[in-house]
Amino acid sequence: MKRVVRAAALATVLGFPAALTAAPEPSAEPTMAEVMRLLKEQQAEIEALKAQLRQTDTKVAETATAVEATASAVETAAGSSERSAKVAAWADHTQIGGYGEIHYNNKKNGQTDELDAHRFVMFLSHDFSDKVHFFSEVELEHAVASHEDSGEVELEQAYVQWDYAERQNARFGQFLMPVGILNETHEPPAFYGVERNPVERLIIPTTWREDGVLLGGEIMPGLHYDAGVHSGLKTDIAGEAPFDVAESRQEGAHAAAEDLAYTGRLKYTGLPGLELALAVDYETDLTQGLTPGADKASALLYETHGIYQLGPFGLRALYARWQIDGAQAKALGRDEQKGWYVEPSWRLTQKLGFFARYSEWDTAAGGHADTNLAEIDFGANYWLVENVVLKADWVSQHNGDGDGVNLGVGWSF
Numbered sequence: 001m002k003r004v005v006r007a008a009a010l011a012t013v014l015g016f017p018a019a020l021t022a023a024p025e026p027s028a029e030p031t032m033a034e035v036m037r038l039l040k041e042q043q044a045e046i047e048a049l050k051a052q053l054r055q056t057d058t059k060v061a062e063t064a065t066a067v068e069a070t071a072s073a074v075e076t077a078a079g080s081s082e083r084s085a086k087v088a089a090w091a092d093h094t095q096i097g098g099y100g101e102i103h104y105n106n107k108k109n110g111q112t113d114e115l116d117a118h119r120f121v122m123f124l125s126h127d128f129s130d131k132v133h134f135f136s137e138v139e140l141e142h143a144v145a146s147h148e149d150s151g152e153v154e155l156e157q158a159y160v161q162w163d164y165a166e167r168q169n170a171r172f173g174q175f176l177m178p179v180g181i182l183n184e185t186h187e188p189p190a191f192y193g194v195e196r197n198p199v200e201r202l203i204i205p206t207t208w209r210e211d212g213v214l215l216g217g218e219i220m221p222g223l224h225y226d227a228g229v230h231s232g233l234k235t236d237i238a239g240e241a242p243f244d245v246a247e248s249r250q251e252g253a254h255a256a257a258e259d260l261a262y263t264g265r266l267k268y269t270g271l272p273g274l275e276l277a278l279a280v281d282y283e284t285d286l287t288q289g290l291t292p293g294a295d296k297a298s299a300l301l302y303e304t305h306g307i308y309q310l311g312p313f314g315l316r317a318l319y320a321r322w323q324i325d326g327a328q329a330k331a332l333g334r335d336e337q338k339g340w341y342v343e344p345s346w347r348l349t350q351k352l353g354f355f356a357r358y359s360e361w362d363t364a365a366g367g368h369a370d371t372n373l374a375e376i377d378f379g380a381n382y383w384l385v386e387n388v389v390l391k392a393d394w395v396s397q398h399n400g401d402g403d404g405v406n407l408g409v410g411w412s413f
Contacts, residue, residue, distance in 0.1 A: 093126055093127040093128075094124070094125070094126045094127075095123075095124070095125045095126075096122070096123065096124055097122075097123040097412070097413050098120075098121050098122040098123050098412070098413060099119070099121050099123075099187040099188060099410070099411060099412035099413070100117075100119055100120040100121060100188075100410065100411055101118050101119050101188045101194075101408055101409065101410035101411075102115070102116065102117050102118065102408060102409050102410075103115070103116050103118050103194050103195070103406060103407070103408045104116075104406065104407040104408065105194075105195075105404060105405075105406050106404055106405040106406070106407075107401065107402070107404045108402050108403040108404055109401055109402035109403070109404075111401065116142060116143070117142065117143040118141065118142065119139060119140070119141055120139070120140045120143075121137055121138070121139045121140075121156065122137070122138050123135075123136070123137050124136050124137075130163075131162060131163045131164070132160065132161070132162055132163075133160070133161045133163075134159075134160055134161075135157055135158075135159055135161065136155070136157055136158040136159075137155075137156040137157040137158075138153070138154075138155055138156065139152075139153070139154050139155075139156045140152075140153050141153075141154070154251060155174060155251075155252060156174075156176070156207060156209060157173075157174055157175055157176060157209060158173050158174045159171045159172060159173030159174055159175045160172050160173055165217075167217050167218040168215075168216075168217035168218075169215070169216055169217060170213065170214070170215050170216075171213065171214040171215075171216070171228075172213055173211065174209055174210070174211045174252045175209060175210070175212075175214055175228075176207065176208070176209050177208045177209065177210060177263060177281070178214070178216070178226040178228075178263065178265040178267075178279060179204055179208065179263065179265065179279045179281060179301070179303050179320075180200050180204040180206060180279070180303055180305065180318065180320065181200065181305050181307065181316060181318055182196055182197070182200045182204075182206045183200065183204055183206045183207060183208055186206060186207060187387075187410070187412035188389055188391070188408070188410020188411065188412065189381075189383065189386065189387050189388065189389045189410060189411070189412055190412075192343065192345055192353070192355035192357070192379065192381055192391075192393075193355065193357065193377055193379055193391065193393050193406075194379070194391045194392070194393055194406035194407065194408035195406060197341055197343075197357060197359055197377075198339070198341075198359055198361055198373070198375055199318060199320060199339035199340060199341045199359050199360075199361050200318070200320075201246065202245070202246050202339065202361055202363060203245065203320045203321075203322070203337060203338065203339040203361055203363070204303065204320055205245050205246040205249065208249060209249075209251065209252065210228075210230035210231045210232070210250075210252070210255075210261070211230060211231045211252050211255060212228055212229050212230025212231060212260070213228060213229055213230070214226060214227070214228035214230070214263075215227050215228065221270065222268055222269050222270025222271075223266070223267075223268055223270065224266070224267045224268075224269070225264070225265065225266055225267075226263070226264065226265040226267075226279075227263070227264045227265075228262070228263045228264075229260055229261075229262055230260065230261055230262075230263065231250060231252070231255040231256075231257050231260065231261065232250075232257075232259060232260055232261030232283045232284060232285075232286070232288070233245065233248035233249060233250065233261070233283055233286055233299070234248055234250050234255070234256050234286065234287070234288045234290075235247075235248045235286045235287060235297070236291075237287060237291050237294050237328055238291070242328065242329075242332060242334070243286065243297070243324060243328070243329045243332060243334035244334075244363065245322060245337060245363070248286060256288040256290060257288075258285070258288045258289045258290065259283075259284035259285035259288050259289060260284060261281060261282060261283045261284060262281070262282045263279065263280070263281045263282075264279070264280050265277060265278065265279035265280075266278050273308055273309040273310055274306075274307070274308050274309075275305075275306065275307040275308075276304075276305075276306050277303075277304065277305055277306075278302075278303070278304045279301075279302075279303045279304070280300070280301065280302060280303075281300070281301040281303075282298070282299070282300055282301075283298060283299040283300075283301075284298055285297055285298055286298075286299050286324065286329075294326075294328060295325075295326035295327050295328055296325070296326060297324055297325055297326035297328065297329055298324075298325045298326075299322055299323065299324040299325070300322070300323045301320065301321070301322050302319075302320065302321050303318070303319070303320040303321075304318070304319055304320075305317060305318035305319070306318075312346055312347040312348065313344070313345070313346055313347075314344070314345040314346075314347070315342075315343070315344050315345070316341075316342070316343040316345075317340075317341070317342045317343070318340060318341055319338075319339075319340040320338065320339055320340070321336070321337070321338040321339075322336065322337040322338070323335065323336060324336070324337070329366075330366060332364065332367070333364035333365070333366045333367020333368070333369070333371070334363065334364050334366060334367075335366040336365040336366035337362065337363045337364070337365055337366075338361065338362055338365050339359065339360060339361030339362065340359070340360055340361075341357055341358060341359035341360070342357070342358055343355060343356070343357040343358075344356055350383070351382055351383050351384075352380065352381070352382050352383075353380065353381045353382075353383075354378075354379070354380050355377070355378075355379060355380070355381070355393075356376075356377065356378050357375075357376070357377040358374070358375075358376055358377075359374065359375045359376075359377075360372060360373065360374045360375075361373055370399070372399070373397065373398065373399050373400045374397070374398040374399070375395060375396065375397045375398070375400065376395070376396045376397075377393050377394070377395050377396075378393060378394050379391065379392055379393025379394065379406075380392055380393070387411060387412045387413055388409075388410075388411045389409070389410050389411070390407075390408070390409055391406070391407065391408040391409070391410065392405075392406070392407050392408075393405070393406050394406075
């Protein structure tokens with residue numbers, strides 16, 4: 001009887017069901033083997049529960065790790081998305097472009113024939129807002145720029161434009177001068193001829209840029225104005241080419257600003273295909289007051305031009321003249337410098353166009369010698385696409401470089 005009581009107490013402690021703890025009849029008394037079997041089964045159940053618990057702990061840990069990784073990935077994605085958004089916003093407001101031209105010049109007067117990567121220009125602009133913009137151009141001329149080579153790397157434009165009112169703006173920095181036809185628009189697909197015409201190279205002179213402030217806008221529909229104050233030209237009276245306008249450009253490189261210059265232009269574009277313009281540039285002193293004993297050499301440039309396009313037929317004409325004060329300029333005959341040209345053209349098809357041009361210029365017109373030069377050009381442009389052009393022309397120059405043939409390829413984008 002005591003054995004039965006001890007078995008019942010043991011079953012109670014081990015958590016057996018109540019039915020098992022009831023005192024059995026003497027004839028159903030469990031044997032020790034049965035008790036040991038029950039204990040082993042209970043132990044197996046306990047081990048199974050422990051294994052399940054370990055698996056649950058592992059899954060909880062894995063889940064926590066996954067949640068942490070997901071949170072980190074979300075944060076990274078959010079940061080990446082924010083950076084991508086910033087990059088996209090910058091790209092949406094930034095433009096790149098450029099132009100270039102490569103020439104072959106076959107010369108007939110004993111000069112060396114040349115193949116020249118004449119210009120390679122990259123353009124970059126950015127819109128800071130709807131009213132504030134940035135524009136720039138960097139140019140490489142003649143392929144290689146070094147102490148031993150004739151090439152140059154130069155900043156052609158770098159200015160901020162503020163559209164302060166409707167159809168009114170102000171430019172601050174280095175900009176192209178609003179003078180002539182080619183000075184502001186000189187991408188190769190935009191004009192006829194392999195080389196730029198001599199009047200706009202030597203009298204204007206293209207490409208002419210200065211540092212300063214330039215106001216521009218529309219006075220009324222079709223009538224535009226520009227007015228600026230800026231750095232001026234600087235001639236070296238003791239140098240090889242005193243009062244040579246093309247050699248007097250300071251190009252924004254430590255430009256002497258003892259005497260500033262002023263430029264104004266009116267341009268009319270009120271009729272389809274027509275452009276008429278009048279520009280004036282006043283240089284306070286071409287010597288910039290830096291040459292001891294030199295006379296003050298104020299200078300005045302007048303330039304006027306017209307462009308007319310009627311269907312496939314085009315016509316360009318330009319006249320420019322410098323008047324320079326001072327005894328030194330007069331003694332050299334450079335107190336007056338002038339030039340003009342007329343250029344008819346015919347766009348036979350969308351891809352093929354022909355032109356002829358007659359030019360005259362004189363960089364020492366104030367002297368008594370015959371220094372007047374004249375040039376006749378005939379040629380054709382073939383546009384592979386709108387912004388890629390092949391060019392060919394024949395040049396005949398009187399009192400100058402003689403005859404020659406030029407070939408070229410040009411592009412802009």
